[in-house]
Amino acid sequence: MKQLFFDNKNNYESIDCWVNDNHITRLFVVCGNTFKHLTGISNKIYELEDKGIEIIFFSDYSPNPIYESVVNGVDLFKKSHADGIIAIGGGSAMDVAKCIKIYSSMVKTPFMAIPTTAGTGSESTKFAVYYKDGVKQGLTDERCIPDAVLFDPGALKALPMYQRKATMCDALCHGIESFWSVNSTDESRKYSALAIKEILKNMDGYLNNTDEGNEGMLKASNIAGQAINIAQTTAGHAMCYKITSLFGISHGHAAMLCDRVLFPEMLKKTDKCIDVRGEDYLKTLFDEISNAFGVEKIEDAVRNFDVIFEKLELDIPVASDWELNELACSVNAERLKNHPLKLNEDDLRELYKQILKVERI
Numbered sequence: 001m002k003q004l005f006f007d008n009k010n011n012y013e014s015i016d017c018w019v020n021d022n023h024i025t026r027l028f029v030v031c032g033n034t035f036k037h038l039t040g041i042s043n044k045i046y047e048l049e050d051k052g053i054e055i056i057f058f059s060d061y062s063p064n065p066i067y068e069s070v071v072n073g074v075d076l077f078k079k080s081h082a083d084g085i086i087a088i089g090g091g092s093a094m095d096v097a098k099c100i101k102i103y104s105s106m107v108k109t110p111f112m113a114i115p116t117t118a119g120t121g122s123e124s125t126k127f128a129v130y131y132k133d134g135v136k137q138g139l140t141d142e143r144c145i146p147d148a149v150l151f152d153p154g155a156l157k158a159l160p161m162y163q164r165k166a167t168m169c170d171a172l173c174h175g176i177e178s179f180w181s182v183n184s185t186d187e188s189r190k191y192s193a194l195a196i197k198e199i200l201k202n203m204d205g206y207l208n209n210t211d212e213g214n215e216g217m218l219k220a221s222n223i224a225g226q227a228i229n230i231a232q233t234t235a236g237h238a239m240c241y242k243i244t245s246l247f248g249i250s251h252g253h254a255a256m257l258c259d260r261v262l263f264p265e266m267l268k269k270t271d272k273c274i275d276v277r278g279e280d281y282l283k284t285l286f287d288e289i290s291n292a293f294g295v296e297k298i299e300d301a302v303r304n305f306d307v308i309f310e311k312l313e314l315d316i317p318v319a320s321d322w323e324l325n326e327l328a329c330s331v332n333a334e335r336l337k338n339h340p341l342k343l344n345e346d347d348l349r350e351l352y353k354q355i356l357k358v359e360r361i
């Protein structure tokens with residue numbers, strides 16, 4: 001399936017076109033509390049209602065959505081007999097809408113995504129995440145990928161600075177991890193390289209909240225999403241989930257903390273390569289990555305990555321000995337398999353010591 005991408009140059013007219021083309025009469029809108037502040041989009045949705053389209057809102061979910069929310073969403077979706085879905089929000093809105101579409105067995109229902117953060121790239125991936133009894137569950141299904149995406153830079157205008165930084169870090173980590181993933185393909189690496197170039201190009205404008213920067217970062221994070229859709233993420237993401245839950249920091253912030261340590265490690269330990277394409281292949285990747293960073297040597301790309309982290313002034317949490325052990329034994333084994341270097345529990349513990357500040361008693 002080829003996704004349709006719309007730029008918002010026409011005051012949300014593309015939503016009208018999408019609704020008309022798909023003959024939608026009852027629209028299921030998955031959105032968070034920020035919806036009412038997104039005046040452009042919300043006015044358009046109410047306008048559709050005035051034109052006789054029935055609108056069914058579903059907002060009963062939290063960040064890191066739980067299984068019960070998905071069940072409630074599926075229930076409401078079925079009862080409403082909706083014939084179209086729009087997800088408006090960040091990664092959680094996308095996750096919930098994807099789960100509703102799949103678990104209600106309505107996989108042919110037209111589905112539009114309007115991302116309001118530039119980070120997850122979830123609007124173009126086959127992955128959705130929810131939590132059941134506190135345990136992270138994943139859904140992987142091509143049929144949950146939205147068939148249309150609207151890039152609306154205006155939706156990013158009110159994004160708080162910390163979220164702005166953390167989501168950009170997430171996109172950058174998707175770019176770099178998909179690059180070196182054992183699942184990478186020629187196609188995915190093209191996306192990875194382009195995502196990194198576009199993130200670097202748009203970073204200043206995005207951090208200064210310009211329309212151009214916001215639009216550029218929305219598209220860059222989407223391209224990074226297309227890269228992980230093929231290659232998936234690696235050790236940085238496998239290691240960051242527990243940091244997020246232990247220290248209450250954002251996903252992208254935690255991923256950045258991990259990748260700034262994993263990146264230089266990658267250069268030093270190519271002899272531990274487990275990618276079937278071999279150690280030499282891994283080394284050739286370094287040229288491709290350097291190129292994406294616009295530098296000649298991979299060491300300079302590593303330095304630039306670190307400079308970005310320093311510039312963002314993100315905190316480094318302090319971990320106790322107990323927390324280090326907790327972290328080392330809770331790494332997502334599935335994702336770790338995508339990492340090109342072999343990492344055992346001792347390696348992970350040592351890495352966490354570099355990633356975090358170690359508490360001194």
Ligand SMILES: [Fe+2]
Nearest residue numbers: 120170251255
């Ligand atoms: Fe991520």
